[in-house]
Amino acid sequence: MSTPAHLPYGGVATFARAPQVQPGGDWQADVGVLGVPFDIALGFRPGARFAPRALREASLRSVPPFSGLDGTVRLAGVTFADAGDVVLPSLEPELMRDRTTAAAREVRARCRLPVFLGGDHSVSFPLLRAFHDVPDLHVVQLDAHLDFTDVRNDTRYSNSSPFRRACEALPNLTHITTVGLRGLRFDPEAVAAARARGHTLIPMTDVTRDLGAVLDALPTGKNVYLSIDVDGLDPAVLPGTSSPEPDGFTYAQAMAVLAAAAQRNTVVGLDLVELAPNLDPSGRSELLMARLIMETLCEAGLDGGRRD
Amino acid sequence: MSTPAHLPYGGVATFARAPQVQPGGDWQADVGVLGVPFDIALGFRPGARFAPRALREASLRSVPPFSGLDGTVRLAGVTFADAGDVVLPSLEPELMRDRTTAAAREVRARCRLPVFLGGDHSVSFPLLRAFHDVPDLHVVQLDAHLDFTDVRNDTRYSNSSPFRRACEALPNLTHITTVGLRGLRFDPEAVAAARARGHTLIPMTDVTRDLGAVLDALPTGKNVYLSIDVDGLDPAVLPGTSSPEPDGFTYAQAMAVLAAAAQRNTVVGLDLVELAPNLDPSGRSELLMARLIMETLCEAGLDGGRRD
Amino acid sequence: MSTPAHLPYGGVATFARAPQVQPGGDWQADVGVLGVPFDIALGFRPGARFAPRALREASLRSVPPFSGLDGTVRLAGVTFADAGDVVLPSLEPELMRDRTTAAAREVRARCRLPVFLGGDHSVSFPLLRAFHDVPDLHVVQLDAHLDFTDVRNDTRYSNSSPFRRACEALPNLTHITTVGLRGLRFDPEAVAAARARGHTLIPMTDVTRDLGAVLDALPTGKNVYLSIDVDGLDPAVLPGTSSPEPDGFTYAQAMAVLAAAAQRNTVVGLDLVELAPNLDPSGRSELLMARLIMETLCEAGLDGGRRD
Amino acid sequence: MSTPAHLPYGGVATFARAPQVQPGGDWQADVGVLGVPFDIALGFRPGARFAPRALREASLRSVPPFSGLDGTVRLAGVTFADAGDVVLPSLEPELMRDRTTAAAREVRARCRLPVFLGGDHSVSFPLLRAFHDVPDLHVVQLDAHLDFTDVRNDTRYSNSSPFRRACEALPNLTHITTVGLRGLRFDPEAVAAARARGHTLIPMTDVTRDLGAVLDALPTGKNVYLSIDVDGLDPAVLPGTSSPEPDGFTYAQAMAVLAAAAQRNTVVGLDLVELAPNLDPSGRSELLMARLIMETLCEAGLDGGRRD
Amino acid sequence: MSTPAHLPYGGVATFARAPQVQPGGDWQADVGVLGVPFDIALGFRPGARFAPRALREASLRSVPPFSGLDGTVRLAGVTFADAGDVVLPSLEPELMRDRTTAAAREVRARCRLPVFLGGDHSVSFPLLRAFHDVPDLHVVQLDAHLDFTDVRNDTRYSNSSPFRRACEALPNLTHITTVGLRGLRFDPEAVAAARARGHTLIPMTDVTRDLGAVLDALPTGKNVYLSIDVDGLDPAVLPGTSSPEPDGFTYAQAMAVLAAAAQRNTVVGLDLVELAPNLDPSGRSELLMARLIMETLCEAGLDGGRRD
Amino acid sequence: MSTPAHLPYGGVATFARAPQVQPGGDWQADVGVLGVPFDIALGFRPGARFAPRALREASLRSVPPFSGLDGTVRLAGVTFADAGDVVLPSLEPELMRDRTTAAAREVRARCRLPVFLGGDHSVSFPLLRAFHDVPDLHVVQLDAHLDFTDVRNDTRYSNSSPFRRACEALPNLTHITTVGLRGLRFDPEAVAAARARGHTLIPMTDVTRDLGAVLDALPTGKNVYLSIDVDGLDPAVLPGTSSPEPDGFTYAQAMAVLAAAAQRNTVVGLDLVELAPNLDPSGRSELLMARLIMETLCEAGLDGGRRD
Structure with missing residues (x-):
């Protein structure tokens, strides 16, 4: 009989039972986890602030x-550290962004x-910095949505704009591939701006029709940051999110895209955002997304592709 | 920056932010919305009375x-008016039906x-009048169910019978196409009666096997009233309904049927029924059904098929 | 039999079935209702953004x-108008405050x-302006809490600070009486500042021990603005709030304070804040608070004290 | 060790594990239980149809x-039988009433x-017959409400009218004592009619102020039918009900009234109505009301007042 | 009009309205139903103890x-009897197992x-005995999981081990076919042990890729015991379970496997386990699983394959 | 402005943000916290296994x-350490008890x-050891219940028996004072056994009638272990518990008893048990109980009674 181990509901919850560290502390690990429990930039149903703890x-x-x-x-010998959450202010978005960028660095x-465990999608901008x-x-x-809007509801920093802001701030951010688009209403200016920059916009109907072609359209041999907005998944699979859109990714489809992106490129970072555990009393939303992160890893x- | 607009949780909720009117008032619009918050004719889990407000x-x-x-x-320039709900009595079904027919007229x-925003499916009878x-x-x-039963639980006006009553009352109602049938138990007399009238009964398995053939079986060039019982959809997609049946429509399949029916015919009216928001704490049921109505429109x- | 009237779940929901108006429109009424669905200034469990609609x-x-x-x-002949909600930006607190003050004016x-229907307690500052x-x-x-903190979590505009900001901005705001204080932890600087201004701070234990004495300590003959933080009530009575504190007001005790304050003074305005309907699946929180507002009115x- | 017995969640649920019988079958018991899962006569939030099963x-x-x-x-040797529920029609109130009266007889x-386990309060009329x-x-x-209205929302048989109808139909029903009244709005005609018949109307404030005097006002030496509308209790105690009103009975106060009424009179029947288990996810509403019924018994x- | 019948929420709930019997009583039926409301052997989220009553x-x-x-x-003339639940002890697993085996016999x-209505999956061991x-x-x-672990969390009798224990105890248990495997983490020793016994292990990906081949891999002409762990189904279809795994069976796929297994063999017993109704507020989990049992029957x- | 600090939903959740330690590690603190997420010894509605994490x-x-x-x-300078939870086995109660005793030591x-954060009340026995x-x-x-039963449902170790077992095992356990008793049904043998040992049994009605006298009946000058079963509180105050009983402690009454017991004696240990967060969607149950623990401390x- 092996060493006793906690049942899932036992013990202080750090991500994957990793040691708890400070972002700027003295540690090293293969995987470092940082939460960003910030959701005041979304314009509908809050709750993503509770996601880092739920995912843990x-x-x-x-x-x-x-x-x-x-x-x-898989993942044998890969080490984890849980750096906790960014210490966030109330109501001071610029300060929030600065602290998030600093902790992520x-x-x-x-x-x-x-x-990185969001939070609403606005956190991807300070994370990318x-x-x-x-x-x-x-x-x-x-994502079901483009999130490339310049201004929405009088702000430039809502969860509709993280990639617009990132492209403005980061000259090195050369390309974005967005997979799963299916909102009922797109901002024409945002679509035009993304297209003007040469971004790849893949509607969900393409995924359904020909997943292989979608995988082929992903970048290869690049430094890739993966940004997983859980509303990309079908709301039947993932009810716990603010802005569900019908006919989204199955788990397997999402995993196929993430696996291809990870295998063909060097993953430099990863965020998962817009998970609202309070909207799914069945609890499966966070369970499936924790597994999705693990399978993406x-x-x-990280383990040298070891398959014993 | 455009005129400020409410976030979805802001403002008095009329359908699509349409002006609020009285059914018999002095108004004109492309689309007129009327709620029928009546659910005492269903025989299982109530809640459809809350659907008109949830859909708004x-x-x-x-x-x-x-x-x-x-x-x-799409739908640019199309005008909406929200005529509120039929003012319903308690416990007096005949009076309810008369008022519903009058307001719908x-x-x-x-x-x-x-x-028309139901309510349980019994409201389709007074609406069709x-x-x-x-x-x-x-x-x-x-629909997952036929709803053509003569008498159920000692009444002729339950949510199992609206189309039986409508066929009796309306000589002009010449044909019904029911798509998605998959209840475990059908009333043999109702099936026989529907077949005797020449109705088209399409089981859900046909939709799954060959959607194109199903679309071909829809009427063409007719005046069509669309009646959307949300239990036609798969309960994973649409948990908020009284009587879920497995293996139903995906959103895309439902939309394909509705689009084909709308494109090939003249839609004279539309109801959506049996939505029970209280049975879906994730809130996605009403969000998806509001979108389904919009996409059907x-x-x-209505906009002359304009595609700018 | 009188004119038909909607059951509570019927019809578009305006406050007390009042006509819907614009804040700056052409209308007059005894009571004007304005919602402020803003809750991003609270530091714990969101949901007060949903309160205006739930209270309607x-x-x-x-x-x-x-x-x-x-x-x-009571309230016979008293007229109501529902001015809807302030149109709020995302994430731009200063703009939110300016719009709220403008609409309230x-x-x-x-x-x-x-x-005024909040929203978290931070809205009382722009409302008071x-x-x-x-x-x-x-x-x-x-209130269970003082809400007179200078800075909390790096902001001066959270729901802990509305009255501090109001006192700074409004020379005419001469006095505050806070009833129901019972948080576990008070900000000593805030307590000192409030005491230095001569505010009346009444702990909940005083209410429990001698309600009459508390009523006697209320102002008399003044222009009074009533600010009802629903966490003043006992969480057993009012579960739907972000930051419950034990041993609070019964409904009757709250009503006694509000009635005395209203009868002895001229009420110039009224807000009810921190109601989070999403935290109370029983729905009683909003039902009781709507009644509390009505009984305070x-x-x-407003009706000349008429008691027929 | 005694005979094994089920834990509360084990076994088919009959009331108090009584044998299941038919209303008109061949049985005799001290206590006979009959459910009336009918709630379409209430005008707000349904769910009382689920109460008989929840109470079992x-x-x-x-x-x-x-x-x-x-x-x-207490209750040693007292025998129970569970006669199941009245077999109710859909949507045919008169038939429902006839069947309920017949089964109750x-x-x-x-x-x-x-x-008798309701159901909404309208069932008390056919039960009293x-x-x-x-x-x-x-x-x-x-009760928090009088339930003596002649007509509401165009019907004479809603849950606002059972005692009006009973008084019309039953010459032997000589007197009603209603305890706990505290609705915000009473029907003046109903109040006048009840007073004209000499009924005793006791507001909840009397209970709070002087419970002893209220007990003294109860009848003595009569044949008494107890009708327990659970909205008489405080909604903090009893959240699972359609129409909560603040400042109601504690469990102990309710029990004091029921005990006094039972001890001083001959109880000929008992109903408990308006319990909506679906509105209380904590489940305490039905647990407390099942106990309330038992303590009233x-x-x-029934056991000759035996106190061993 | 036929004999009145209860609406689904009416009447004491026995399975399919069958007569209630004792396991060892004097009865005979085509189908005998026994509940095993035991869930303390699962290591995550409890609730399967509530399943027998929910399924009824x-x-x-x-x-x-x-x-x-x-x-x-279908199933015309087939008789049912509901033998209630095994009377279970608290905290005494061996006694629980003995009683379960005895009642099942x-x-x-x-x-x-x-x-048999579980309960967590550990009950399959005493049932198989x-x-x-x-x-x-x-x-x-x-099943999503193998449930063939020797020891987990220091016990040999958890819901991870029923089939290991059964194979040890029952020389006549010659073969197990497990369909739907897709856990993230398998116990290598358990996989090896199952393979060493010649068991058939079919991952879910095989079902998705080629259902026909999976059906062909099922046994034929055998005495078969069907064990349905509801976490085999996709959590979108079946949210009410302790340990959801993504990308599971649709209802139709599950039914295809069960139908093939039933048609090609002699079904000697059937259990359905791991249903946690408390984790699915929509209530569809138990509704669909009750139907699944019926369609498997x-x-x-049982009716001689009669198809009138 | 002081050091940034997390909002309550931010950061890895240890008790009171204490450092995370191992029970047997190298640490010292004024207060050491240990969770016991064990709830399989209760006989009704599970969920107490989730309490340690919810309380954190x-x-x-x-x-x-x-x-x-x-x-x-208060509590300035008092140090805390969070020793996490006892690592529990599945289904092996004796092993659970041994590990719990060891970790507690x-x-x-x-x-x-x-x-100590339970868990159901059975954990008090191994803790007391x-x-x-x-x-x-x-x-x-x-407590609402005596928990001194010898055997219930065939076990000696359920949550009805911890103090019986403790008295058998611990000669030094000389006396128990139980306050708040009000179950409907007591085990006569247990009552007699407790009385024979000279225990003090105080019914809840005594608390309501004369709290001062109850406080006087508490021990003085002793080494006291406080065991807080949250079902001692009124279910309106504390809905999140398996077995609610009406008319319990208000928070203030509970606090009065705990304060008196703590002030007059030396508190050697403290447990809080039977909290089921899953039964209270409002979340107030754990919020109030975390505060209750703090106020008891x-x-x-611990701070030398310092009152600055």
Whole structure:
């Protein structure tokens, strides 16, 4: 009988039972986790502030290593550290953004792959600023919405605008691939601006029709930041989100895109945003998203692709 | 920056932010909306009485016009009016039916396309009576159940019988196409009666197997009343309904049927029934159904099929 | 049989079925209602953004006039108008405050008694600014917390600070009486500052011990703005709030304070804040608070104190 | 160790684990239980249809006999039978009333004390008709509302009217005592009609001020039918009800009234109505009301007042 | 008009309105139902203890016989008996297992096909012990997980181990086919042990890719015990379970496997486990699973395959 | 402006933001916290396994020191350590008890006052075993139930028996005072056994009638272990518990008993049990209980009774 281990509801909840560290502390790990419990930039149903803690708890059902039915072992020997959450102010968005960028830089400096737990999608802008020195940075975004709006409801920093702001601030951010688009209403100016920059906009109907072609359209050989907006998934799969749109990704489809993006590129960072645990009393939303993060890490080559 | 506009949770909730009118008032619009918050004719889990208000609130995330990713603009210039709800009595079904028919007639007289928000499915009978003068009226019904029962639980007016009563009362109602049938138990007499009238009964398995063939079986060139029972959709997509049946429509499949029915015919009216918001704490049921109504309107030619 | 009237779940929900108006429109009423669906200044559990709409719906069970068991009739002939909600930006607190003050001024100019539906407690500051010209303005605040903090979590505009900001901005705001204080932890600087200004700070234990003495400590003959933070009530009575504190007001105790404050003074305005309907699935929180507003209006002399 | 017994969640749920019988079957018991899962006569939030089953399940935590801390034993040897529910039609109120009266008569004929589980309060009228032959029948009603309205929302049979109808139909129903009145709005005609008949109307404020005086005002030495509308209780105690009113009975106060009424009179029947389990996710509403029924039975002399 | 029948929420809830019997009583039926409300052997989110009662209630929407759209009639004349639940101890697992085996034997002796309502999956071990005398017993298991672990969290009797224990205890249990495997993490020792015994392990990806091949891999002509772990289904279809795994069975896929297994073999028993109704406020989980049981019974040849 | 601090939903949740330690690690603190997420010994509605984590999260709204309205400062300088949870097995109660006792001993050895977060009430037995060496140990128990049953549902270790087992095992456990008793049904043998040992049994009605006399009946000058069963509180105050009983403690009454017990004695340990966060969607149950623990610590003299 092996060492006793907690059942998922037992013990203080850090991500994957990792040691708890400070973003700027003295630590090193393969994977560094940082939460950004900020959701006041979304314009509908709040709750993403509760996601970092919910994902930590849910991750306890998916602690690596993972032995497969076929004998493979994944994420064996890969180390994790949980740097907690950015300490956020109330109501002061600029201060929030500065602190988020600073903490993300500290985490990034101490690990091979930082994993960020949002928060609404506005957090991707300050997070991406921590990658200002990555040459030819590509973003692969799973999302029902484009999030490239210049101004919405009188602000430039809502969850509709993170990638617009990032492109303005980061000359090294050369390209964005957005997969899963299917909102009923797009901002024409945002669509035009994204197209003008040469971004790849892939509607969800393309995913449904020909997933292989979509995978082929992903970047290859690049430094890639993965941004997973959980409203990219079908709301039947993922009810816990502010702005559900019908006919989204199955888990398997989302995983196929993430796996291809991870395998063909170097993943420099990863965020998962817009998860609102309070909107899903079944609790499956966070359980599935914790697993999605883990399976994405499995594809990111952290264990040297080891398959024992 | 454009005129300030409410976030979805802001402002008094009328459908699509339309002006509030009285059914018999002095108004004209392309689309007139009328709620029928009546659910005492269903035999299981109540809550459809709350649907008109929930759909109004949910519609605020889907206010037209709709700019697509491809540059199309839909429902631009189409006007809406919200005629509120029928003022219903308690416990007096005949009076309820009379008032519903009267209000529906008033709304119908003032708009090109009336949209009715149920309520349980029994409301389709009094609503259809407001269309007694439409020649060769066809009904296209999305539904897991047939709703053509003569008598159930000692009443002729439950949500199992609206189309039986409508066929008795309306000589002009010549045909019904029901798509999505998959209840475990059908009333043999009702099936026989529907078949005897030449109705088209399409089981859900046909939709799954060959959607194109199903679309071909829809009427063409007719005056069509669309009746959307939300239990036609898969309960994973649409949990908020009294009587869920497995293996139903995806949103896309439902939309394909509604689009085909709308494009090939003249839509004279539309109801959406059996939505029970209280049974779906995620709130997605009403959000998706408000969008479904909007997308159906997009297909109904109200804007002259304009695609800018 | 009188004119048909909607059951509470029927019809578009305006406050007390009042006509819907614009804040700056052409209208006059005894009571003008304005919602402020803003809750991003609270530091714990969001949801107060949903309160204006929830209070409108709940008010439909409490539409005046009110005939008592003893034959009295209250609020007969008193007119209401619902000015909807302030159109709020995302994430731009200063703009939010300016718009709120502007809309509140417009409503105030058109009615005898404006009723404001928050939102978190931070909205009381911009609302009070609309009363900058009321001489010798007194505030009576029901609250578990003092809300007089200078800076919290790096902001001066959170829901902990509205009265501090108001006192700074409004020379005419001469005095605040806070009733129900019982937080576990007070900001010593805030307590000192409030005491230095001569404010009356009444702990909840005083209410429990001697309600009469508390009523005697309320101002008399003043222009009073009532600010009702629903966390003043006991969480058993009022579960739907972000920051519950034990041993609060019963409904009757709250009503006693509000009635005394209203009867002995001239009520110039009223807000009710921190109601989070999403935290109370029983729905009683908004039902009781809609009634509380109505009963407070009954005590405010709007009908000349008529008791038929 | 005694005979194994089910934990409360185990076994088919009959009331207090009583044998299941038919209303008109061949059985005899001290207490006969009949459910009336009818709630379409209420005008707000449905759910009372689920109460009979919820009360059966909840009763399994309160199965007699009851040994007290002081050594008393209550309800020892008292026999129960569960006659199931009235088989109700859909949407046919008159038929519902006839069947309810018939089943209640059958149950009454086979037991010493029938217990009826509503349903909304409209069921008390057909239930009382089963007591048409009880001389000088008194009703003691716990309720926030009077329920003596002639017509509401165009019907004479809503949950606002059961006692008006009963008084019209039953010459032997000589008097009603209603305790706990506190609605915001009373129907003046109903109040006048009740007063004209000499009914005793006791506002909740009297209970709070002087419970002893209220108990003294109860009838003595009469045949009493107890009608417990759970909205008589405070909504903090009892959240699961359609129309909560603040400042109601504590459990102890309600029990004091019921105990006094039971001890001083002969209880001929008992109903508990307006319990909506779907509105209380904590589940305490049905647990407490099942106990309330049991404790009322303890006071009704069924065991000869035995206190071992 | 036929004999009045209860609406689904009416009447004491036995499975399919069957007569209530004792496991060891004097009865005979085609189908005997036994609940095992035991869930303390699962290691995450409890609630399966509530499943037997929830399934009984849900079954009332699916009471046979079933007339199909095509005129077939299924389960006509098939008789049911509800033997209630095993009377379980607290905290004494061995005693629980003994009682469960004993009650299952009694039920099995009185019917053609016993249906067991769990409970967590650990109950399958004591249930299978009641089939120790069935020659060449095969199990067909729908499940996301293997449940063949030797020891987990220091126990040999958790819901991860029922089939390991059964294989040890029952020499006649010759083979297990597990369909739907997709956990993130398998116990390598358990996989090896199952493979060493020649069990058939079918991952969910095989079902998705080629359902026909999966059906072909099922046993034929055997005595089969069906064990349905509801976490085999996709959590979008079936949210009410402790340990959801993404990308599971649709209802139709699950039904295809169960139908094939039932048609090609002799079904000697059936259990459905791991249903946690408390985790699905929409209530569809139990409704769909009650129907799944019924449709499986339709395929088991109880009515001689009669299709009228 | 002071050091930035997390909002309550930010950061990894340890109790009161204490450093995370191992029970047997190298640490010292005034207060050591240990969770026991074990709830399989309760016989009704599970969920107490989720309480340790919920209490940690809720404690983040109540992090000391506490400045009062009157200038007092409480718990200043008092240090906390969070030792996480006991690592529990599945389904092996004896092993669970041994591990719990061992971990409790380790925590006790490293702090002045250990705080234990249950779990159901059965955990008090293994926790008390860690105090076997405390001379003349007294227990003060807040509870609706006696929990002194010898055997219930065939086990000696359910949540009905912890104090019976403790008295058998611990010769030094000389006396128990139980306050708040009000179950409907007591086990006569248990009552007799407790009385035979000279325990003090105080029914809730005594608390309501004369709280002062109850406080006088508490022990004085003893080594006291406080055991807080949250069902001692009124279910309106505390809905999140398995077995609610009406007419319980208000928060203030509970606090009065705990304060008196703490002030008059030496508190050697403290547990809080039977909190089921899953049964209270309002979240107030854990918020209030975290505060109750903190306020009890305030009274335990940890800061030398300092009142600045």
